[in-house]
Amino acid sequence: MERLKTIEVRIGDGLVIGGGRPVVVQTMCNTHTSDVDATVTQCLELAAAGAQMIRVTVPGLQDVPALREIRSRLNDAGCHIPLVADIHFSSDTAVACASVVEKVRINPGNFHPDHQKARQKFAEFLEVCREHGTAVRVGLNHGSLGKYITDLYGNTPQAMALAAMEWLQMCIDASFFNVVVSLKASNTVVMVQAYRELVRLMKESGVLFPLHLGVTEAGNGESGRIKSCVGIASLLREGIGDTIRVSLTETPVNELPVAAYLADYFSDAGPSVRNPMLDAAIKWGPMLLDREIDAIPESAGVDPHLEDEIMQAARRRFYRPEYIACPGCGRTMYNMEETFEQVKRRTSHLKGMVIAVMGCIVNGPGEMADADWGYVGEGGGRVSIYHKGEPVLRHVPDSEAIDKLLELIG
Numbered sequence: 457m458e459r460l461k462t463i464e465v466r467i468g469d470g471l472v473i474g475g476g477r478p479v480v481v482q483t484m485c486n487t488h489t490s491d492v493d494a495t496v497t498q499c500l501e502l503a504a505a506g507a508q509m510i511r512v513t514v515p516g517l518q519d520v521p522a523l524r525e526i527r528s529r530l531n532d533a534g535c536h537i538p539l540v541a542d543i544h545f546s547s548d549t550a551v552a553c554a555s556v557v558e559k560v561r562i563n564p565g566n567f568h569p570d571h572q573k574a575r576q577k578f579a580e581f582l583e584v585c586r587e588h589g590t591a592v593r594v595g596l597n598h599g600s601l602g603k604y605i606t607d608l609y610g611n612t613p614q615a616m617a618l619a620a621m622e623w624l625q626m627c628i629d630a631s632f633f634n635v636v637v638s639l640k641a642s643n644t645v646v647m648v649q650a651y652r653e654l655v656r657l658m659k660e661s662g663v664l665f666p667l668h669l670g671v672t673e674a675g676n677g678e679s680g681r682i683k684s685c686v687g688i689a690s691l692l693r694e695g696i697g698d699t700i701r702v703s704l705t706e707t708p709v710n711e712l713p714v715a716a717y718l719a720d721y722f723s724d725a726g727p728s729v730r731n732p733m734l735d736a737a738i739k740w741g742p743m744l745l746d747r748e749i750d751a752i753p754e755s756a757g758v759d760p761h762l763e764d765e766i767m768q769a770a771r772r773r774f775y776r777p778e779y780i781a782c783p784g785c786g787r788t789m790y791n792m793e794e795t796f797e798q799v800k801r802r803t804s805h806l807k808g809m810v811i812a813v814m815g816c817i818v819n820g821p822g823e824m825a826d827a828d829w830g831y832v833g834e835g836g837g838r839v840s841i842y843h844k845g846e847p848v849l850r851h852v853p854d855s856e857a858i859d860k861l862l863e864l865i866g
């Protein structure tokens with residue numbers, strides 16, 4: 457398999473992404489960024505577990521001093537792992553973070569509600585990044601494309617790729633090339649099509665920016681791992697992908713062995729210890745997703761439950777509800793892992809229904825736009841319940857929220 461020869465992007469002093477180099481493994485903290493102690497502790501744990509880059513949410517300008525403190529405390533501890541500020545809904549925060557950490561992720565869908573202002577603000581942001589040698593991720597999500605993007609381009613994989621190209625073209629026009637791009641979706645087919653289309657468009661434009669791959673809101677446990685492997689492997693097997701994140705609704709340290717396994721699987725050496733579940737997902741999932749096969753051959757000896765999970769992850773057959781659950785981050789308002797487990801237990805009979813469990817009211821509703829039903833933490837022990845993208849119950853105490861959700865589903 458030949459790797460796509462993307463340009464090289466430098467993140468801080470020691471990390472280079474792209475150019476056919478080994479796939480870089482990254483993850484994201486789920487601590488509150490304002491809790492500097494907890495975030496520093498988690499970063500050290502993640503770095504020790506093999507993360508090569510760590511993303512930290514920065515909800516607003518008031519959190520920038522905490523980010524600065526986290527960077528400085530990690531440096532003092534001898535940990536120089538690149539940090540990525542994750543920004544939504546605040547272009548000013550993106551600008552402020554550009555002089556603090558090695559990379560800033562922005563989401564074109566919510567960088568600024570006004571298209572012209574978004575372009576202006578992005579140009580200013582790139583100048584600050586240039587001055588400080590900061591890298592950028594243009595990170596689109598299918599669930600949060602934003603009104604101006606869907607008005608302009610629609611809500612398809614092709615639209616995601618076109619929207620990304622608009623932002624990449626702004627970088628090219630500014631001669632700013634320290635850029636990585638991602639087009640994540642919870643739906644593996646949408647995600648794979650979007651990246652393929654983007655690669656086609658980037659080839660036409662003449663600049664191949666490195667690609668960050670991920671399946672968003674993949675959930676947890678076996679199914680979260682399998683879904684991530686199916687989506688990410690579908691692209692890695694054709695040489696697309698320079699850095700990956702496996703998003704799980706679990707402690708982020710659990711994401712790293714899965715991501716490392718994927719990276720190793722497609723390296724020359726391969727994984728040192730085989731994992732039969734991940735092997736089956738990586739081998740058969742992409743073939744199912746691309747409709748090269750309609751079922752896993754019996755001779756492969758894959759057990760029926762695992763086959764069901766791989767078929768569902770590749771969106772070929774749905775044997776249970778489809779769950780969308782964000783991994784949680786510094787914006788998360790409640791114990792997501794426990795709640796998600798309970799929701800799964802109590803809705804397992806609702807085959808084919810799409811049920812979302814999201815950590816915050818800021819991004820959750822947008823990111824789960826495809827869901828039939830959504831459980832969204834508001835903070836302060838309250839929950840909003842959504843149906844087809846609209847809130848149907850607000851401020852429900854969290855002790856009653858799962859019952860209410862089930863009542864509403866009927």
Ligand code: SF4
Nearest residue numbers: 782785815816819820
């Ligand atoms: S939806 Fe989840 S991962 Fe996304 S910002 Fe909110 S809590 Fe964080």
